[in-house]
Amino acid sequence: MDICSRNNVTVTGRPDGPAVVLAHGFGCDQNMWRLIVPALADRYRVVLFDYVGSGGSDLSSWNEERYATLDGYAQDVVDVCDELDLERAVFVGHSVSAMVGVLAAKAAPERIGALVMVAPSPCYIDDDGYRGGFTAEDIDELLASLESNYLGWSSAMAPVIMGNPERPELGQELTNSFCATDPDIARVFARTTFLSDSRRDLKDVRVPTLVLECAQDVIAPREVGAFVHAAIPSSRLVTLNATGHCPQLSAPEATGEAIQEFLESLQ
Amino acid sequence: MCGINQDPEPSGTGDGTGTGTNAVFTALLEDSVEELYESAPCGYLSTLMDGTIAKINTTLLGWLGMDRETVVGRLRFADLLTVGGKLYHETHFAPLLRMRGEISGIALEMKVTGGGRLPVLISSVVKHGSEGEPLLIRTTVFDASDRRTYEEELLRRKQEAEQARAEAERARAEAEQARRQAEADRAQLADALAVLQQSLLPASLPLVPGLETAVHYHTASANRLGGDFYDLFPIDDTRWGFFLGDVCGKGPEAAALTSLTRYTLRAAAFHDPEPAVALTTLNSVLHDRYTATGDPRYCTAVFGIVEPGAEHDQATVRLASGGHPPALIVRAGGQVDSLPTPGGMLVGVLPTAPFTTAEATLAAGDTLLLYTDGLTEARTGPTRKNLYGEEALYAFVAARAPSAPQEVITALTGLLGSFGDGLDDDTALLAFGVPAARPHTLPATDHLR
Numbered sequence: 001m002d003i004c005s006r007n008n009v010t011v012t013g014r015p016d017g018p019a020v021v022l023a024h025g026f027g028c029d030q031n032m033w034r035l036i037v038p039a040l041a042d043r044y045r046v047v048l049f050d051y052v053g054s055g056g057s058d059l060s061s062w063n064e065e066r067y068a069t070l071d072g073y074a075q076d077v078v079d080v081c082d083e084l085d086l087e088r089a090v091f092v093g094h095s096v097s098a099m100v101g102v103l104a105a106k107a108a109p110e111r112i113g114a115l116v117m118v119a120p121s122p123c124y125i126d127d128d129g130y131r132g133g134f135t136a137e138d139i140d141e142l143l144a145s146l147e148s149n150y151l152g153w154s155s156a157m158a159p160v161i162m163g164n165p166e167r168p169e170l171g172q173e174l175t176n177s178f179c180a181t182d183p184d185i186a187r188v189f190a191r192t193t194f195l196s197d198s199r200r201d202l203k204d205v206r207v208p209t210l211v212l213e214c215a216q217d218v219i220a221p222r223e224v225g226a227f228v229h230a231a232i233p234s235s236r237l238v239t240l241n242a243t244g245h246c247p248q249l250s251a252p253e254a255t256g257e258a259i260q261e262f263l264e265s266l267q
Numbered sequence: 268m269c270g271i272n273q274d275p276e277p278s279g280t281g282d283g284t285g286t287g288t289n290a291v292f293t294a295l296l297e298d299s300v301e302e303l304y305e306s307a308p309c310g311y312l313s314t315l316m317d318g319t320i321a322k323i324n325t326t327l328l329g330w331l332g333m334d335r336e337t338v339v340g341r342l343r344f345a346d347l348l349t350v351g352g353k354l355y356h357e358t359h360f361a362p363l364l365r366m367r368g369e370i371s372g373i374a375l376e377m378k379v380t381g382g383g384r385l386p387v388l389i390s391s392v393v394k395h396g397s398e399g400e401p402l403l404i405r406t407t408v409f410d411a412s413d414r415r416t417y418e419e420e421l422l423r424r425k426q427e428a429e430q431a432r433a434e435a436e437r438a439r440a441e442a443e444q445a446r447r448q449a450e451a452d453r454a455q456l457a458d459a460l461a462v463l464q465q466s467l468l469p470a471s472l473p474l475v476p477g478l479e480t481a482v483h484y485h486t487a488s489a490n491r492l493g494g495d496f497y498d499l500f501p502i503d504d505t506r507w508g509f510f511l512g513d514v515c516g517k518g519p520e521a522a523a524l525t526s527l528t529r530y531t532l533r534a535a536a537f538h539d540p541e542p543a544v545a546l547t548t549l550n551s552v553l554h555d556r557y558t559a560t561g562d563p564r565y566c567t568a569v570f571g572i573v574e575p576g577a578e579h580d581q582a583t584v585r586l587a588s589g590g591h592p593p594a595l596i597v598r599a600g601g602q603v604d605s606l607p608t609p610g611g612m613l614v615g616v617l618p619t620a621p622f623t624t625a626e627a628t629l630a631a632g633d634t635l636l637l638y639t640d641g642l643t644e645a646r647t648g649p650t651r652k653n654l655y656g657e658e659a660l661y662a663f664v665a666a667r668a669p670s671a672p673q674e675v676i677t678a679l680t681g682l683l684g685s686f687g688d689g690l691d692d693d694t695a696l697l698a699f700g701v702p703a704a705r706p707h708t709l710p711a712t713d714h715l716r
Binding site: 025026027028031032034095134138139140141142143144145146147194216217218219242243244245246249250 | 316317318343345349350351352353354355357358359361362363365366374375376422
């Protein structure tokens, strides 16, 4: 199976523009970027994809061993970049994908020239002197929540879109895959995400980096954003006046502007 | 219905019926929308787009044990959730709601003041303004305690079933592994047994000038060492030793006994080739080694010396027997003789045992046959109750006489095959004879040699 099918790769925007790769985090898929893509499409070649196991990816390519570590996801990123022969692309990673981007940039420095880390956290669990925001028990509770909603999965997936006449891009197809994950795969992704500790990898980042945090984020509190910023000398920290863990949905304009500003600074 | 009271009017009705209905109807009309909102049998909650709680009904406040003042304008929807629920809310619920404008039937848990948890089912819808801009989120909350208990039970059963399936799969894999191992072990053992068996029997009979020889060995089970043995070997330029016998028992112990017997007889033959002496030596060795130490084991055996004549027209045979069926001689003239060896005892039972030596001359065309009792004790007949017996054997051989050694062995091999599962013991057959002056075999059997 070719990589474009395996990872459900979508390439849009300006064909000869600089490449920007948008990577979703745990929970949903590339549709997370729907509200950001239009702002970037005029000037950039926008690459979207789903990690194997998520969204419209090829589930038969998933195996627990590979996707039980962030390196497995980073390999997906490198595979996509190789397939499209991207050079020094800007990698925009949301949530856990921000750390996946760090690993991918280390593995394939010629492919990734800059990083945008949206609501990143290198370690979700509190540790000696470090506040990630969660305990191991909290993560177990999340896994239980995933299990509880297993039965309600199909109703959560009901393809109903209401009241978005001004957003025709929210097409029918997105609800068919958005946030739909095989429960067994979701469990592995959740474990990998929330039990990971990539703090030591931050110091290896050499490329220009934008750390984009939300003013109010339960999953990635501001202490964590400050930690990431401090650990990456080549980084810039921008705090969005947004609530929640998904500023690309809750504050798409501000998020898009911050990303564009960073992209322009790279020129 | 069952009683005899035929009172046609139920009590409590009468002329008040119309008044009661009106009262209920009036009460319904007076149920204000506000009252319905506050006291509905489900929780209501309205939040700003950032999750800040703008409105919450009394029912939900009651469930959570919270005051309106501490909630409205101060907390966000996610603050009402347990930590796991918050994570789920941020990673699934909120993105889905943003993208779709609606989400329903999501199972979460809310924190209750005082430390409890309330399992709930939540549905939310985004209210949009006239320009389509999202204004607020309306959420209904259903108490799902009972349903959650049931679902948890289902989940638990599912997990148990998955675990049981995994365990069954693991057990199956282990059984398969054990089976493969057992098969490998059995194959290895069979190889070892085959090698060991080879050491108990000569790989092939030596060529004896002036004699034709033939042999057949049938092992009752591939997985067990046979208890029968035979050998034919040169003693000096003119004389050849031979023996054939049957040790008691089967398996490894029988193999050890066979090995001791074989090498004792071979050694004895070089020391003093007198047949009775060789068997006496064997008797002493077996008795000292086994019976005297409280482990009585024994064998039956025929031991002999054959000396082909210089002209190859006859051979002299001297043999002794210990508890073994007598040798048969198929004469060139067609008659079948036995070569009795009176007084022969089982070898190894008594400290001393008398063995006598018998002597015979084989003329050209005569064949001497030695066999073990696997042949004569094969069970025959439809019920497998009858033993084949010596008489039948004599008749079988006589019917084919005269016969060269290979002809006798070939015929008897066929006979053994015809016994099927009636042949349940090892069987050794050894025949030798002086070739006839002119061939009396049919041409068709020549190529079988």
